[in-house]
Amino acid sequence: MTDLPGATAAVESLYLPQQKIYPREVDGVFARLRTAAAWVLLGVFYGLPWLRWSNRQAILFDLPARKFHVFGLTLWPQDFPYLAGLLILAAISLFFVTSVAGRLWCGYACPQTVWTEAYLWMERLTEGNRAQRLRLDREGWSAGKLARKAAKQFLWIAFGAYTGFTFVGYFTPIGELGSEVMAGTLGRWETFWILFYGFATYGNAGFLREQVCKYMCPYARFQSAMFDRDTLIISYDGERGEPRGPRSRSADPRALGLGDCVDCTICVQVCPTGIDIRQGLQYECIACAACIDACDDVMARIGYRKGLIRYTTENAMQGRTVRVIRPRVIVYATLLAVISGALLVSLALRKPVGLDVIRDRNALYRQVSGGLIENVYSLRIINKDDAPHRYQLSVEPADALVIDGAAAVDVPAGEVYALATRVRTRGTGAPRKTTDIVLSVRAIDDPKLTAKGRSRFFVPGSSG
């Protein structure tokens, strides 16, 4: 971080050239759990846009129409606070899970991990296992190598393109999008975003992989702030493992003065970020538990106890008692409960009607026949409901003011209705000075559907 200008080239040569990591395939409890999580999450991502809900795509963030459909709920730009609340909720959930169970998110649920797993799977399908891939990359170009590499690229690009298509399908009805792709009539922005997202998937999951976690992920850097001595981590039991060293299966390690680690380095070979867990907790560790599976397998084969590398906590490693419930966990849990409760309550109480009131800018007031004063307001009635409604307009104070003209309007489902409304004084009890007023709408078929808008009523001789 401290190199001077001009010294970059010299400094650069001090760093190792970027070394490609060839993660070794691994099987075990956690590998299967990780695969299951990947299937579920990818299934949700690719399947969700195809789900229907009463004649409509169930999840559709309809950006062109500025409406978000989430099953039976339709959210409008005015409902932005719900989205903000949801994002805050997601962040606190992440903090909560991290403080209890460490980097579960990184190892099992982060899109970077999940898509990297999928791309690695395609790599294994076409180029073989770790040893075969290492050999393939070392040997010269041949027809066989070309075929394998081409097959891998074909799978990667196709998968990336379909991922981009699915992503755009969350914002444009995916059925229409599919037929447009087939007919070659795709709009330019949709085409652009499919290619952009497809390329990002291909680049991130095919090439950048663990480097995203190491160099670009902010969470990887600040997650340690949520850690304490009772947080679940993946750790190598140095006490038991050291001094490490190879030995024959029949040898007694104690007689040789050795610990349980046979130094087979398989834990390093399986690591997707290429670290050695035996050097202690490192921020590159995404807690995928591949090293646990690998080490358990080796321990079982040589007849040693499993768990030389295991999920544990710092306190447990040092023989102290482990507390799951601790102040920070309680704080995160309370925040989580309060915010999700508030969000649910406000969603339940949310009225699917909105009213914007803007005073007519052309004239403060008009004098109409009979000495009455009239003010004009532009109203926007937003029917956020999935059913059409007829709304009754009213004005307060009702003893002094009255709406002139149509006092009820029909607004179709999910539409905005704009109208100019004239409010005039009643003959008696007319306000002598500028008055604060409230305009409101109420659905005739459902009196609970109401919305209010505030404004001012001007009269002659008043300065405002």
Added chain:
Amino acid sequence: MPTDHAGPQRDWSPLREGVAVALWCSFLAACLGTLLCFAYIDPAVLGAADRTGAYTIGFFFFWFIGGVAAGMSIYLLRTGRPPRAGRGSTP
């Protein structure tokens, strides 16, 4: 926050890391900026014929501005005097 990753783990050149970090951080900021901006501003009201196009241009505008800020920050942090002993990264 100190980042003690100057070891054999480090395999990206400072230039590459700087570009990647600037692009990525400004990308995240651009997502947030686009979300906040267009939640309150309807491009159709401003006279845009195609909302999707306006969102896209808005997103890249935010990305560009964020990228300039991030790139400049990284450049200034890297080209100043070395931090005093006891601060910053330790190998």
